[in-house]
Amino acid sequence: MAALARWCFRHRRTVLIAWLVAFIGLGFAARTIGDDYKDAFSLPGTDSQAAYDLLAEEFPAASGESASIVLHARSGTLTDPELRTDATEMLATVAGLPHVAEVASPYGADGGSQVSDDGRTAFATITIEGQIADLTADDIKRIVDTARAADGGNLQVEATGNVISFAEQPEQSYSELIGVIAAAIILFVAFGSLIAMTLPLITALVALGIATSIIPLLSHVTTISDISTMLTMLVGLGVGIDYALFIVNRHRIALRAGKSVEEAAISAVNTSGRAVLFAGITVCIALLGMFALGVSFLYGIAVAAALGVAFTMAASVTLLPALLGFYGQKVLSRRERRRIAEHGPEPEHPSGFWWRWAKLIERRPKTLAVVAAALIVVVALPFLSLRLGSSDQGNGAETKTSKRGYDLLADGFGPGFNGPFLIAARTDAPGDAATVERLAERLADTPGVESVLPPRTSPTGGAMTITLFPTTSPQDAETSKLLERLRDDVVPSVVGESGTEVYIGGSTATGEDFSSVLQAKLPLFIGVVVILAFLLLVAVFRSLLIPLTASLMNLLALGAAFGVIVSVFQWGWLGGVFGISGGPVEAFFPVILFAVLFGLSMDYEVFLVSRMHEEWSARRDNRLAVTLGQAETGRVVAAAGAIMTLVFASFILGDDRIMKMFGLGLAMAILIDAFLIRAVLVPALMHLFGKANWWLPGPLDRVLPRLSVEPTVEELGEIVPQAASAGSNGSTIPGQAVPRHRLDKSAGRH
Structure with missing residues (x-):
């Protein structure tokens, strides 16, 4: 690391130009070529995937996207001549718009089932040519605007459906900017220098600018979801600023100790820079561990987020030492430079709040450990009620037409109308069609079923489909129980020995299958990541107890984060404050949150414990090593934790429910991790464990490779x-x- 830092420092113009060329060139390429984001959502071996494949094969006309235009009479009924005229004229106009293949009007010959019993609510089904990936937001907005133009007087018009939600996504969010401003304020407070404040910001933004330019380019050659860029920004901003903060802080300490600018930069990269690399590699391992789940939807997200972390690591150990060369002594405040000129070098001494706090933990480790652990456990308790699923338009804000349309359909046709089950059966053998007819009759009499539409036969006659509406909403736990009962009891009892292949699909069933697949594989995923991180920490710190404690603490922080998420997003606590309504937690959320949080938690663990290990290696006094290690790192870990918390929390200000969920979950997890776990629980436990912290069996010590994130003795x-x-x-x-x-x-x- 020292050789790399020295080369980057001495060739700083070359390094800076190379990064700027990459930043500008890739940014231009991304804008010129554009993106090709798409979701490769596939659940091989599940019932819902089999239903989807059969429907796509036998009902190709229904392969396009669809949406609903919802009509509601504020007074009277929709059969009133004036309302009927306005509605039919609007629907005719929509039918003539580009990308609209068909409009099934409730006023048509077969539209009776599209009108509610009280005659006040109805819907028109719009079949759109192609998939969401083939359309632009403007294409959908044109449809929505044309429909909404008829809203007025006694006629309310809304549009809802997945494709409508796609068009309602904000084109640009300024939440990242708010997070950057908050980070800048904390950096200024931590450094006391405007010039030093800019270093972590420049490093992080340049690295992320390159990463987020590569991601849309990669979308042309591999499958990447559009959520990947936002998640990369979310993670990359936090870690990028923190990584540079750790190195700049060490650089400033060395300058105050009397080192030259070059040697201070080399020393900082050779010490904190190695810790940054180790922590960043741990984050990447955790993110790429999502491949072990075998769910294609997560692959692009994992690659994109890992790419962002990798570029922030690279910028921290190459671009940052180059910038330190340009900044020179100006990374110190004027007061610090004046004090050095007047009094000479001042090696860092433990003092101030963090020295007093470290001494307090040294004196009261048991009490403080119990209090901190109790607080975390209380926050984590709601995690026991976690219910995974998929949010839909019903979880949107009231300002969105998709939410208002969803609610109108639920009020007019029942809460289960927005989440029907699509039952697909293969009917290429004699007797299959008769079995499907019997199944439809049995389904209609099943408790929990509101209604069943008559079976439809595919153009080739090779398949039939039944649409079933539950009595409960898509996100209701009773709907999940109904799906389980249909699959385990009702369908098998009707099919019997006939051999007819019957599959239950639809968005609700797909969400349940997705949750089941992830829940089944989550223990393996967590186990692989935890074991790999454990082995890396054992090799670095030559200890069994420290890696074990770190792993348990990371899981504790994760539980606390889920406790907050369940309280807000599932139970709806403070829903008005956050602009959301209660519903299930996204099925993929635990996987991504674990991958990101486990890696980020290792940042603080490595930075804190590596400093303690330095003292232990020099003095062999556990009490002194823990106290001094915490006293020196406390301020910078607190600053890093505050920065990451505010950056993550800024994403709560956006409109996207999923990004709000990630922002709140990560912000609370880092807040608890930095200010309770690393500032209280870990040092308290290390005081209690004593010299056992640094024990490693001799045979294991000889077998494990020797990794180091610490400086030389000199x-x-x-x-x-x-x-x-x-x-x-x-x-x-x-x-x-x-x-x-x-x-x-x-x-x-x-």
């Missing part, structure tokens, strides 16, 4: 805070130098 003696034991009373004295022979002995052990 660097340790020059830049670490100086302190030593002050006798048998257990106190420590800030500012007392470490005896040189102690460092020499520790060098021999390396």
Whole structure:
């Protein structure tokens, strides 16, 4: 790392130009070529996927997207001449728009089933040519605007459906900008210098600018969801600023200790830079671990997010030392530069709030550990009620026409109308059609079923489909129980030994299958990531207890994050504040949140414990190592945690429910991780464990590779805070130098 940092420092113009060329060139290419985002959602081996495949094969005319235009009479009924005239004229206009293949009007000969019993609500089904990926938001907005133009007086007109929600997504969000501004304020407070404040911001934004330009280009050669870019920004902003913060902080310490600008930059990259690489690699491992789930929808998200983290790592150890060369001594505030000029170098001494806090934890480890753990457990308790599923238009804001249309359909036709089951049966054998007819009759008499439409036969006669409407909403737990009962009892009892292939699909069934697939594979995924991270930490810190504690603490932070998410997004607590309504937690949310959070938590763990390990290697005094390690890193870890919390929280301000969920979940997890787990629980436990923290069986020590994220002994003696034991009373004295022979002995052990 030292050689890389030295080369980047001395060739800083070349490094800066290379990064700027990549930033501008890839940005231009992305704007010129555009993107080809698409969702490759496939659940091989599930009932819903089999139903979808059969429908796509036998009902090709229905392969396009569809939406509903909802009509509602504010007074009277929709048969009133004036309302009927306005509605039919509007529907005729919509039918003539580009990309509209067909409009099935409730006023048509077969439209009776499209009108509610009270005659006040009706819907027209619009069949749209192609899939969402083939359309632009403007194409859909033209349809919505044309329909909504008829809204007025006694006639209410809304549009709803997945394709409508696509058009309602905001084209641009300024939540990231708010997060960057908040990060800039914290950096200024932490550094006391406007110039130093810009370093982490420039490094993170350049790296993310390149990553988010590559992602749309990659979408042309592989399947990447449009949510990938937003998630990359969410994760990349947090880690990018934090990584640069760690290195700049170490650089400033070295400058104050009297090192030249070049040696300070090299030392910072060679110490904190190695910790950054290790932490970043852990994040990437956790993200790419999503491939182990075998769900294609997550592949593009994993690659995109890992790409963002990788570029922030690369920028931190190459672009940042180059920028440090340009900034020179100006990364220190004027007051710091003046003090050095007047009084000479000032090695870092533990002092201030974090020194006093570290000493308090040293004196009261049991009490503080119990209090911190109790608080985290209380926050995590709602996690026990977690219910996974898929949100839909019903979870949107009231300002959206898709939400209003959804509610009108639920009020007029029953809560289950928005989530029908599509039952597909293969009918290429004698007797199959008769079995499907019997099944339709049995389904209509099943408790929990509101209504069943007559079976439809495909053009080839090779399949039939039945549409079933539950009595409960798509997100109701009773709907899930109905699906299970249909698959396990009702359908098998009717099919019997006939051999007719029957599959239950539809958006609700697909969501349930998605949840089941992920829940079944989640333990394996978590196990693989935790074990890999555990082994890496064992190799770095030569300890079994520290990696075990870190893994358990990360899982505890994850539980607390889910506790908050369940309270807000599932139970609806403070829903008005966050602009959401209660519903299930997205099925893929636990996977992505775990991957991101587990990696990010390792950032703080590595930075905190590696500093403690430096002290342990030099002094072999666990109490002193833990106290000094926390005292020095406390301020920068708190600043990093505050930055990441505010960056993540800024995404709550957007309109997208999923990004709100990620923003709140990650913000709360980092808040708890940085200010409860790393600032209280971990150091308290390490004080309680004593020298056992650093124990590793000899045979294992000989087998494991030796990885290091720590500085050399010479660097340790020059830049670490100086302190030593002050006798048998257990106190420590800030500012007392470490005896040189102690460092020499520790060098021999390396």
